[in-house]
Amino acid sequence: MNEKKKPCSCVSCDFRAVVFTYLEDTTIEELCDHKEEQFFRKGEIINHEGEKITNFKYLKSGLVKLYRRTSDGDEQVITITRPFEFVSNMSIFSEERYQYSVSALEDSVVCMVNLEFIKGLFLKNGGFAFSLLSKISRISDKIIAQTLDIRQKNLIGRVAFVLLYFTNDIYKSRVFDLPVSRKEIADYIGMSTANVIRTLSDFKKEGIIRVFGKTIEVVDVGKLEIISRHG
């Protein structure tokens, strides 16, 4: 056992299964030399709208929101997402600068790989290129579909949708701590903060959810699903 260098953590990284499937162990180790892991505390900004893109970034752990600021200064939240949906990187191959900002909603770990290195891999390795394209277009599709889904709902349907999104997709639990403010929910679903709060209060009064500050318990998932579908 003559080990040349210490084993690369990327070789056993969960993310490998997602887009790095087609890379040999040796390539993965090379990748290791071009990557850096960075920790972001809740609230910190990972990518800034307008900033130059120099890295291929993806979320290893945590929770982030993708958003932009309108000319009047208010925020539009595009999506809230978990690891393996490296949303910040939709436009890395089509744009020079970030179109949107990304910030950490929970403490998060981001893996950053030099963009030129990834481009090189992409050009050399068809399988890698293919899985990357699939992943990126699936993410874009998901954002577009979600936006359309939200658009066809009314206020209470949208709030129900968000609660279900946290319960089913993000936390996979009926009890969870809201990682966002009421205002951020409003910016996400395109409604006013006051009305989001009002709707949450209504749900509480009707016994559909229980609220303890930031902690939410979804009592009646079925009812929420009906509301989400039919307003």
Add this chain to the structure above:
Amino acid sequence: MNEKKKPCSCVSCDFRAVVFTYLEDTTIEELCDHKEEQFFRKGEIINHEGEKITNFKYLKSGLVKLYRRTSDGDEQVITITRPFEFVSNMSIFSEERYQYSVSALEDSVVCMVNLEFIKGLFLKNGGFAFSLLSKISRISDKIIAQTLDIRQKNLIGRVAFVLLYFTNDIYKSRVFDLPVSRKEIADYIGMSTANVIRTLSDFKKEGIIRVFGKTIEVVDVGKLEIISRHG
């Protein structure tokens, strides 16, 4: 001059510059054997939501709308677009079936290349793969950005936006024939048909536009821009 077969029209196709830049003439001629051109009359459906994807399709000429049908049966128009934005193909590498429908708003010509052939090219040719990924992600980004832009506007801002879109992007002319019904505009901007019509009437009364049935003349572009921005 011993010509083996008749020259392939793809070699001199305008679209070649868009995603087929990295392909040699010989490859392009091979591509020719796997492609078919199809004509669609105004109103005809090019792709059907749910249908299996077997071809890489792009628009050579004409105008199309990308849309989906909600569970209540009404339409959501996702985007309206000109050639070289092969919107139907965003998900060709990530999904087995079309997520959305595409129909022709004007007589259109669509080029269809066998999907497996394109996948083969993608795997073999890094440059081609790269330009294709860039193109696809740019299209997705554009749709997402446009959706966010529309979302932040009120009724009259959205109608102004659509008129400017036709004037500046689609027709590049202040006078044009509307390729869509009032209802389709409503489905596009997420407002009711009656209110779209009302707003057009208001614009007419204020002398911002002139309307002769389907023909529209934008008289005051500047005013429309102000309305689009500030409602």
Add this chain to the structure above:
DNA sequence: CGCGGCTTTGATGTTCATCAAGTAAAGTGG
């Protein structure tokens, strides 16, 4: 313990959808 930001609730007004009724335009069949 006091300040500032987030949350909550009520009151009010605006914006927009819906409904209905009528008109114009565009197909359709004899």
Add this chain to the structure above:
DNA sequence: CCACTTTACTTGATGAACATCAAAGCCGCG
């Protein structure tokens, strides 16, 4: 080519949905 049918468009009136404003309560943090 005309009568008929259907579909698209238009306008007004009404009410529902939602935003805005304001005041008060809560919570965390210095």
